[in-house]
Amino acid sequence: MVQLPDIQEGDKAVCPRCHTTLSARWVEPVLQPVTCAASALIMMLFANLFPFINMRVSGIYNQIRLIEIPQAMVSDDYASLATLFVIFVQLIPAFCMVAIILLCLKVKLPYRLKVMMGRMIYQAKVWCMVEIFLVGVLVSFVKLMAYGDIGIGASFIPYCLFCLLQVRAFQCLDRYWLWQNIQSPPPLTKTPQVGLSGLEQGLRSCPCCMAILPAEETKCPRCHTVAHARRANSLQWTLALLLTSVIIYIPANILPIMVTEVLGNPSASNIMSGVILLWQDGSYPVALVIFIASIMVPTLKILAIAWLCYDASDKGKSNNHLDREKMHFIYEIVEFVGRWSMIDVFVIGVLSALVRMGKLMSVYPDVGAILFAMVVILTMFAAMMFDPRLLWDRNKVTNK
Numbered sequence: 001m002v003q004l005p006d007i008q009e010g011d012k013a014v015c016p017r018c019h020t021t022l023s024a025r026w027v028e029p030v031l032q033p034v035t036c037a038a039s040a041l042i043m044m045l046f047a048n049l050f051p052f053i054n055m056r057v058s059g060i061y062n063q064i065r066l067i068e069i070p071q072a073m074v075s076d077d078y079a080s081l082a083t084l085f086v087i088f089v090q091l092i093p094a095f096c097m098v099a100i101i102l103l104c105l106k107v108k109l110p111y112r113l114k115v116m117m118g119r120m121i122y123q124a125k126v127w128c129m130v131e132i133f134l135v136g137v138l139v140s141f142v143k144l145m146a147y148g149d150i151g152i153g154a155s156f157i158p159y160c161l162f163c164l165l166q167v168r169a170f171q172c173l174d175r176y177w178l179w180q181n182i183q184s185p186p187p188l189t190k191t192p193q194v195g196l197s198g199l200e201q202g203l204r205s206c207p208c209c210m211a212i213l214p215a216e217e218t219k220c221p222r223c224h225t226v227a228h229a230r231r232a233n234s235l236q237w238t239l240a241l242l243l244t245s246v247i248i249y250i251p252a253n254i255l256p257i258m259v260t261e262v263l264g265n266p267s268a269s270n271i272m273s274g275v276i277l278l279w280q281d282g283s284y285p286v287a288l289v290i291f292i293a294s295i296m297v298p299t300l301k302i303l304a305i306a307w308l309c310y311d312a313s314d315k316g317k318s319n320n321h322l323d324r325e326k327m328h329f330i331y332e333i334v335e336f337v338g339r340w341s342m343i344d345v346f347v348i349g350v351l352s353a354l355v356r357m358g359k360l361m362s363v364y365p366d367v368g369a370i371l372f373a374m375v376v377i378l379t380m381f382a383a384m385m386f387d388p389r390l391l392w393d394r395n396k397v398t399n400k
Contacts, residue, residue: 001192001201001212004176017392018328022210023176032172034104037097040165043158044094051153053137055144055354057361063153064353066090072353078365084373085349088129088342093166096121096128100169103178114182115223119208121178125170126335126380129342130163135289136346142286143278143351147361176210179222185211186221199393204229231387235309241382242305249298249375257368258348262361270368271295271344294344294372297337301379304334305386312390327391334383341376345369 004013004023012024026032047066054063064072066089070082099117102109144150179185188203192212198204204215209223219226231237256268269277271294278287311327348365355363 001194001196001198001203003194018325024174025177026172026174029172029174029177030104033100033169036165036169036172037100037104040162040169041094041097041101043162043165044090044097047155047159047162048090050155050158052155052159053141053153053350053354054151055148056151057148060360062354062356065153066155066159069349069353072356073349073365076352076364078370080370081345081349081365081373084345085133088127089133089346092124093128093130093162096124097166097169100173103182104173106181111183112224118178118182119223119225121173122175122208126339126384128166128170129339129346130166132340132342133346134160134163135340136343137350139286139289139343139347140350140354142283143347144355146281147355179209179211182209183222185209186213188212189214199229230389230393231385234385234387234390235313237385238305238309238382241378241385242302242309245375245378245382246302248371248378249302252368252371252375253295255368255371256366257344257372258351259364259366260355260361261364268366271372274344290344290347293340297341298375298379301334301338301341301383304330305379305382308334308386308391312386312393324392328388331383331386331388331391338380338383339376341379342373345373345376 002015002022007013007023007025009025009027013022014020015022050065051063052066054061056062070085073079073082073085099121103114103117103121141150190201192198192203193201198212199215202215204213204217204227205211206213206220206223206225207227208225209220211220211222213220215229218228253271256270258274259266259268261267271290275287275291275295278284278290308327308331348363348369351363352365355361
């Protein structure tokens with residue numbers, strides 16, 4: 001338990017033990033997120049109205065808009081990939097921006113609707129993959145330069161601005177301030193003692209709105225989130241999801257993720273063969289990006305989550321404060337980098353939508369892309385199911 005001080009504008013309060021930001025006081029806490037979110041929505045509208053990128057090969061010209069990318073994947077009978085694109089790149093970011101505007105401006109809404117939006121903003125934040133898709137587009141440029149002339153359309157710059165603005169809107173929105181803005185936290189029957197853990201005092205923290213509650217109270221009165229002092233069966237759920245992702249990861253790397261048809265001759269390629277081809281073509285930076293994001297990151301993430309589960313279990317040997325900090329840092333890295341493995345899936349989406357030139361040259365997604373997307377999603381769920389508080393339970397050092 002820590003006591004938040006009076007935070008001055010431009011400052012933030014961090015946990016003295018794990019250094020996680022507890023609250024930040026931004027200059028103009030209402031104006032900044034609202035302005036960024038509203039501007040992001042405007043840029044998103046422009047990004048969908050006009051051509052996004054174009055390509056010219058041997059006199060044949062083709063261009064696409066953002067909304068045509070999922071349509072191309074549906075036409076190839078890969079509606080699942082199209083659904084992922086629409087949800088992660090369009091619907092979730094748009095919903096979050098609208099929710100930020102409505103909550104920050106204190107628009108008169110039913111309380112349950114406010115609670116739902118407040119909960120969804122932070123649950124959906126990790127699934128906003130706008131910037132990952134943008135990197136995937138840039139990687140696609142490098143891949144396609146060997147075949148023809150690549151150009152950007154009128155909506156490319158608005159999309160880049162949309163990417164930056166939505167990131168800034170999330171950055172300027174403080175969770176503690178937001179929930180205080182929705183409703184004050186429920187009163188406690190006893191005063192918490194600073195420097196003692198919540199478990200020692202029979203208290204817990206709501207994982208959604210940060211309210212301090214009695215440990216036996218499973219439903220938060222403010223945000224209605226059902227939770228416990230420690231997530232029930234956290235290690236079991238995490239390991240089950242992790243094992244499932246490992247099983248799928250093997251065929252995802254062996255089976256082809258993309259089929260390239262040149263002059264009527266189809267050629268299938270998996271992730272590693274694509275990296276080798278880029279390296280042989282001299283595109284060393286792009287080959288490294290794909291190798292790191294699609295090969296190294298998923299592998300290291302699986303190993304890191306397994307290590308975290310082992311360390312949080314009774315079999316873990318280390319229990320000093322420094323080791324706890326290191327393990328918590330690893331957990332934060334795992335949470336941050338996991339979703340970046342979706343780059344390869346978005347690259348395939350862009351290529352399959354843009355390279356549509358009949359027998360001259362066409363690109364189609366293959367089953368490996370679906371399996372690889374499932375691996376990324378499952379490992380993200382595994383990281384979300386892991387309760388990082390388990391890492392600190394064996395550390396009896398108090399922080400006053």
